[in-house]
Amino acid sequence: MADRVIYAMYDDDMVLLDGAKKLVSEGVHITDVFSPFPIHGIDPVIGVKHTRLGIVSFMFGLLGMALAVIGFKYMMIDNWPMNIGGKPNFTLMQNFPAFVPITFEFTVLFAAHGMAITYLLRNKTLPGMPADNPYPRTTDDRFVMEIRLSDNTKFSASELHAKIKETEIIEIEEKDYVVIK
Amino acid sequence: MQKEASIREPLILGHKTYHDITEDVCRSIEGKAPKTWYVIFGVALILGLFGIGCILYLLGTGIGTWGLNKTVQWAWDITNFVWWVGIGHAGTLISAVLLLFRQKWRMAINRAAEAMTIFAVFMAGLFPLIHMGRLWVGYWVMPIPNQFGSLWVNFNSPLLWDVFAISTYLSVGFVFWYIGLLPDFATIRDRAKNPVSKKMYSILSFGWSGRAKHWNRFEIVSLVLAGLATPLVFSVHSIVSFDFATSVIPGWHTTIFPPYFVAGAVFSGFAMVQTIMLVVRKGLKLEAYLHVKHIEYMNIVIMVTGSIVGVAYLTELFMSWYSGVEYESYAFINRATGPYWWAYAAMMTCNVVSPQLMWFKKLRRSLLFTFFISIVVNIGMWFERFVIIVTSLHQDYLPSSWSMFHPTWVDIGIYIGTIGLFFVFYLAFARYFPILPIAELKTILKSSGESYKNDTAPGRNKPVPALAAAAAAVQEVVAPVAEIETPKVEAPEVDVVIPPVETLKSTAKPASETVSAEEKENRISSLIEKLGKGSADSKDDLKLISGVGPKLEGTLNDIGIYTFEQVSKMSKAEYDLLDSITGTFPGRAERDNWAEQAKTLMNK
Numbered sequence: 001m002a003d004r005v006i007y008a009m010y011d012d013d014m015v016l017l018d019g020a021k022k023l024v025s026e027g028v029h030i031t032d033v034f035s036p037f038p039i040h041g042i043d044p045v046i047g048v049k050h051t052r053l054g055i056v057s058f059m060f061g062l063l064g065m066a067l068a069v070i071g072f073k074y075m076m077i078d079n080w081p082m083n084i085g086g087k088p089n090f091t092l093m094q095n096f097p098a099f100v101p102i103t104f105e106f107t108v109l110f111a112a113h114g115m116a117i118t119y120l121l122r123n124k125t126l127p128g129m130p131a132d133n134p135y136p137r138t139t140d141d142r143f144v145m146e147i148r149l150s151d152n153t154k155f156s157a158s159e160l161h162a163k164i165k166e167t168e169i170i171e172i173e174e175k176d177y178v179v180i181k
Numbered sequence: 182m183q184k185e186a187s188i189r190e191p192l193i194l195g196h197k198t199y200h201d202i203t204e205d206v207c208r209s210i211e212g213k214a215p216k217t218w219y220v221i222f223g224v225a226l227i228l229g230l231f232g233i234g235c236i237l238y239l240l241g242t243g244i245g246t247w248g249l250n251k252t253v254q255w256a257w258d259i260t261n262f263v264w265w266v267g268i269g270h271a272g273t274l275i276s277a278v279l280l281l282f283r284q285k286w287r288m289a290i291n292r293a294a295e296a297m298t299i300f301a302v303f304m305a306g307l308f309p310l311i312h313m314g315r316l317w318v319g320y321w322v323m324p325i326p327n328q329f330g331s332l333w334v335n336f337n338s339p340l341l342w343d344v345f346a347i348s349t350y351l352s353v354g355f356v357f358w359y360i361g362l363l364p365d366f367a368t369i370r371d372r373a374k375n376p377v378s379k380k381m382y383s384i385l386s387f388g389w390s391g392r393a394k395h396w397n398r399f400e401i402v403s404l405v406l407a408g409l410a411t412p413l414v415f416s417v418h419s420i421v422s423f424d425f426a427t428s429v430i431p432g433w434h435t436t437i438f439p440p441y442f443v444a445g446a447v448f449s450g451f452a453m454v455q456t457i458m459l460v461v462r463k464g465l466k467l468e469a470y471l472h473v474k475h476i477e478y479m480n481i482v483i484m485v486t487g488s489i490v491g492v493a494y495l496t497e498l499f500m501s502w503y504s505g506v507e508y509e510s511y512a513f514i515n516r517a518t519g520p521y522w523w524a525y526a527a528m529m530t531c532n533v534v535s536p537q538l539m540w541f542k543k544l545r546r547s548l549l550f551t552f553f554i555s556i557v558v559n560i561g562m563w564f565e566r567f568v569i570i571v572t573s574l575h576q577d578y579l580p581s582s583w584s585m586f587h588p589t590w591v592d593i594g595i596y597i598g599t600i601g602l603f604f605v606f607y608l609a610f611a612r613y614f615p616i617l618p619i620a621e622l623k624t625i626l627k628s629s630g631e632s633y634k635n636d637t638a639p640g641r642n643k644p645v646p647a648l649a650a651a652a653a654a655v656q657e658v659v660a661p662v663a664e665i666e667t668p669k670v671e672a673p674e675v676d677v678v679i680p681p682v683e684t685l686k687s688t689a690k691p692a693s694e695t696v697s698a699e700e701k702e703n704r705i706s707s708l709i710e711k712l713g714k715g716s717a718d719s720k721d722d723l724k725l726i727s728g729v730g731p732k733l734e735g736t737l738n739d740i741g742i743y744t745f746e747q748v749s750k751m752s753k754a755e756y757d758l759l760d761s762i763t764g765t766f767p768g769r770a771e772r773d774n775w776a777e778q779a780k781t782l783m784n785k
Binding site: 113 | 331346352356357363405623626730732
C-alpha cells in the first residue's frame with residue numbers, strides 16, 4: 001500500500017512550534033515542516049540534526065589553500081623562478097609574504113563555492129528542479145507539518161487526526177505520499 | 182521568542198502580517214511598471230549602448246583614443262575602476278559584517294546593496310580588461326599552461342592579486358546574494374499566475390521548498406559565507422590599494438593605503454546605497470521597511486568612515502612633511518596648490534567636510550539632505566581617486582615631461598556608459614527581483630515590528646477545532662440548566678455538572694454532522710441563491726483568501742462557490758449557513774472576514 005501523509009496547516013510559526021512540541025511529546029513523529037522562513041527552535045523538536053556544512057566549508061578551504069601553495073610553489077619556485085625586483089625567489093618560505101594574498105583568496109574561493117555547491121546538491125535545489133512544498137502558501141504565510149503514516153505505525157490514521165486537531169491547526173488533509181524529487 | 186529592547190526603534194513600521202510582507206515586496210514584480218521606470222530604463226539603456234559603442238571603437242582603434250600620455254599613463258580608467266570597486270563594497274559589508282554583528286536593520290537594504298555590489302564590480306572589472314589593450318587575450322592573467330615555454334603569471338605582483346581578489350569577490354558575492362534569493366524566488370513562483378513567469382521563477386528558485394532541514398542549512402551557509410566574505414571585503418580593497426602602495430611613486434608609496442582605501446570604499450558604498458535606496462523606497466512604496474531610522478544608521482556609518490578618510494588625508498599630509506623626503510613633500514604640495522588644486526579642494530570638501538554635518542541629528546534624519554550628501558560623497562570619492570592617480574603622476578621626476586591630463590570623448594563616453602549599464606542592470610533587478618529579503622524580514626517581524634513592540638497588533642484568534650467548539654456550546658447550554666434545577670448548589674458541586682459534558686460532547690458532535698442529506702441540499706441551494714450562481718469555468722483562486730486552503734477550496738467549489746464575487750457577498754447569516762453545511766472550523770470565515778478579503782482580491 002502506498003504511504004499516506006497528513007498535512008497539518010498552521011498560520012503562525014510559534015503556534016506550529018507549540019503544536020509540534022505537544023505532538024512529539026505524545027510520541028508522534030513529525031517527518032518535516034514547510035515554512036516560509038526559518039522557525040527558530042524547531043530543529044531539536046522534530047529531530048533535525050545540526051548541519052555539517054560548516055565542516056565541509058573548512059575542508060574545501062584547506063583544499064583551496066593546499067592547491068594555491070602547490071600551484072605557486074611549482075610555478076614560481078621550481079618551474080620558472082623569476083627575479084622580480086630582487087624579491088627572494090629561492091625558497092617558498094622566503095617568497096611566501098608575497099604569496100599571502102593569493103593563498104587567502106584561493107582559500108576563500110574554494111571554501112565559499114565548495115560549501116555553496118554542496119548545499120545546493122544536498123538540498124536538491126538546482127536549476128530546473130521541481131518544488132515539492134505541498135501548498136503554494138507555505139512560501140508566503142502558512143506553516144505545514146508533514147506527518148507520514150509509515151513513520152507513525154503505532155497510531156492509526158484517525159488517532160493521528162484526533163491528536164493533530166487538538167493543536168491549533170487551521171486545516172488538515174490526508175493524501176498519498178508522492179516523492180517528487 | 183526573542184524579544185528586543187522596547188526602547189529600540191521598530192524596524193518595520195505599522196502593523197504588518199507575514200502575508201503583508203509578501204504582498205508589499207511582490208507588488209512591484211507582479212504589477213505593471215510605472216511609466217517613469219520605462220523612461221529611466223530607456224535613458225540608461227541609451228547611455229549604456231553609447232558606452233559599449235565607445236568600448237568597441239577603442240578596441241578597434243587602440244588605447245590612443247584615451248587621453249593618456251607618456252607621463253599620465255593611468256587616469257580615468259583606473260579612477261573609474263577604483264571608484265566602482267569602492268561602491269561595490271557596501272553590499273557585502275552590509276550583508277556580511279552586519280550579519281556577523283547581528284544588526285537586524287541590514288535586512289531593509291542588504292538585498293538591494295548586494296545587487297548594487299555585483300553590478301558595480303561588473304563595471305569595475307571592465308576597466309582593467311579594456312586597459313589591457315587586447316581584450317581577447319584577457320585569459321592570460323590566469324595561471325594556465327601555455328605555448329611560451331613555461332611562462333607563468335607573476336604571483337608576486339599586486340596587479341595579479343587584484344585579478345584574483347576581484348574575481349573571488351565577484352563570484353562569492355554573487356553566490357551569497359543568490360543563496361539568499363532562492364527562498365524569495367520560491368515565494369514569487371508560488372504566487373505567479375502567468376505560466377511564463379511561473380516557469381521563469383521556478384527555474385530561478387531551483388525548486389526551493391522551505392523544508393526545516395533546508396532552512397537549518399540555509400542559516401549556517403549564510404553565517405559561514407558571511408564569515409568568509411568579511412575578511413574578503415577587507416582584502417579586496419587592500420589589494421586594490423597595493424596596486425599603488427607597492428610602487429615607488431611619491432604620493433602612492435604609503436603604508437596607510439590599505440585601511441584608508443577600505444574606509445573610503447565603505448564610505449562611497451554607503452553613499453551609493455543611500456542614493457539608490459532613497460529613490461527605490463519611494464518608487465516601490467517600501468517606506469514601512471526602510472524608514473528614517475535605517476537612513477540614520479547609514480548616515481552614521483558614512484559619518485564614521487568619512488572621518489576615518491579625513492584622518493587619513495591629514496596623516497598623508499603630515500607624513501609627507503615629517504618623512505623629510507622632498508619628492509614626497511612636493512607631491513602633496515603640488516596636489517593642494519598645483520594646477521589640479523580644484524580637484525583636491527573638491528575632494529576635501531566633499532569627503533571631509535560634508536560627512537561632518539551628520540553630527541546634527543536633524544540633518545542625518547532628513548531624507549532630502551541625506552540624498553544631497555550622498556551625491557556629494559559619490560562625487561568626492563571619484564575626485565579622491567582622480568587626485569591620487571593623476572596628480573601624483575602628472576608632474577614626475579623630469580620637469581621636461583610634465584603634462585596635464587585631458588579626457589577625450591571616449592574617456593567620458595565609457596565612464597558615462599558604465600553608469601548607464603549599471604542602471605540598466607539595477608532597474609531590471611528592481612523590476613523582476615525581490616528587492617527586500619522577504620524570508621529574512623519575516624523572521625524579524627515579531628521582534629522588531631512596530632505593532633508587535635507596542636502591543637497594538639490585533640491578537641491572534643485561536644482557531645477553534647470542531648470538537649472543542651461543540652463541547653463549549655454544550656457547556657453553555659448545560660450550565661444555566663444546572664443552575665435552574667439546583668438553585669442552591671454550592672460552588673464545588675458545579676464540578677459535578679461538568680462530567681456530563683464529556684458524554685454529551687460525543688453526542689453533540691455527530692448531531693451537527695448528521696444533518697439529513699435533504700436538509701443539506703436545502704441549505705446549499707439557499708446559500709447559492711443569496712450569493713449568486715458561479716461556474717467552474719470562471720473560477721477564481723479562492724486559496725488566495727487568508728484562511729482558505731486547498732481542501733476548503735474544494736469544499737466551497739462542491740457547494741457551488743467559485744468566484745471572489747460570490748464570497749464578497751457573504752455576511753454573518755451566510756457564514757453561519759456555510760458553517761452548518763461544512764461543519765468544520767465554525768466561525769473561521771467570519772473571523773478572517775472573507776468577504777472583505779474577496780472584495781480586495783476582486784479589485785486586483
